[in-house]
Amino acid sequence: xxxxxxxxxxxxxxxxxxxxxxxxxxxxxxxxxNNILATTKSFHGVTLFLVNxxxxxxxxxxxxxxxxxxxxxxILLTADKxxxxxxxxxxxxxxxxxxxxxxINPDIVIPNNAQIVNMISYLHVxxxxxxxxPLIKFPDGTIQHLLKKNSTVFDMVLRFTGLxxxxxxxxxxxxxxxxxxxxxxxxxxxxxxxxxxxxxxxxIQGFDEKYFLYMEDCDITRTVNTxxxxxxxxxxxxYHEWQRGNRKSLRGIVTMxxxxxxxxxxxxxxxx
Numbered sequence: 001x002x003x004x005x006x007x008x009x010x011x012x013x014x015x016x017x018x019x020x021x022x023x024x025x026x027x028x029x030x031x032x033x034n035n036i037l038a039t040t041k042s043f044h045g046v047t048l049f050l051v052n053x054x055x056x057x058x059x060x061x062x063x064x065x066x067x068x069x070x071x072x073x074x075i076l077l078t079a080d081k082x083x084x085x086x087x088x089x090x091x092x093x094x095x096x097x098x099x100x101x102x103x104i105n106p107d108i109v110i111p112n113n114a115q116i117v118n119m120i121s122y123l124h125v126x127x128x129x130x131x132x133x134p135l136i137k138f139p140d141g142t143i144q145h146l147l148k149k150n151s152t153v154f155d156m157v158l159r160f161t162g163l164x165x166x167x168x169x170x171x172x173x174x175x176x177x178x179x180x181x182x183x184x185x186x187x188x189x190x191x192x193x194x195x196x197x198x199x200x201x202x203x204i205q206g207f208d209e210k211y212f213l214y215m216e217d218c219d220i221t222r223t224v225n226t227x228x229x230x231x232x233x234x235x236x237x238x239y240h241e242w243q244r245g246n247r248k249s250l251r252g253i254v255t256m257x258x259x260x261x262x263x264x265x266x267x268x269x270x271x272x
Contacts, residue, residue, distance in 0.1 A: 013120060014045030016098035016198065020088035022053040024106050026063045032106055033067060033074065039110040042117075048074050049092045053082040085191070086207030086216040093206055098198045105192040107241040109139070118236040119195050122183075130200035130228025131221065133189035135180060135237035144242055145174040146190035147232055151218055152270045156260055179232075186232040187225070191217030192240050200228050208266075215259040222267060 040046045068076040077091045136144045155173045
């Protein structure tokens with residue numbers, strides 16, 4: 001059965017992938033492009049959208065233009081200005097005609113083709129699922145606990161401050177213990193690696209562009225869950241060099257607080 005499904009996917013299914021870039025190092029971007037194209041080359045149709053959210057970076061822009069000219073699978077989209085992660089990802093909407101669409105952070109590494117095939121295989125036989133989140137690991141192989149419950153103000157304050165209090169509550173919020181061992185419905189999946197059914201991504205018009213950065217993944221997960229189903233799928237994994245940028249600068253903290261305000265105004269101010 002699995003061989004039939006895999007053959008069907010590899011022969012007939014098209015995939016698209018978007019990476020939003022902002023002043024990334026050319027060496028890292030080249031490595032990322034090679035990794036994505038190598039792990040998706042067996043699919044019938046592959047389109048890699050590279051979105052440059054830093055148009056003033058002429059060196060990066062020139063490199064991306066060269067990549068798009070050298071490989072027919074690579075399409076460069078250049079933003080007029082940096083309007084945020086969600087807006088950058090939404091630039092692909094007019095060009096999206098794939099079966100499945102990946103949203104990928106620049107610091108993701110896909111181990112091999114089998115991981116992509118496993119994700120698409122699951123979606124292929126579960127048409128009720130509109131968004132899939134695989135297991136995400138640190139480069140050393142340990143699991144990143146990024147799978148969360150729907151946010152409350154109390155939970156966000158606990159995570160934002162990093163205080164070592166209400167430990168059971170904090171563990172439960174990130175689906176511990178046991179939440180990373182089996183397939184299950186998900187309320188809130190990380191934006192570092194998301195696999196959408198393209199028809200669902202288009203029907204919701206992508207990300208809510210009111211968010212510049214942070215919590216747009218929480219928001220889009222809830223939106224997909226209103227029309228489809230979101231699942232956590234540990235049958236496949238990717239590596240992610242995760243950094244908590246919102247704690248590193250005053251600007252990042254302010255951006256995070258603004259996103260929290262947008263989120264709770266939209267979905268309701270649930271305190272606990």
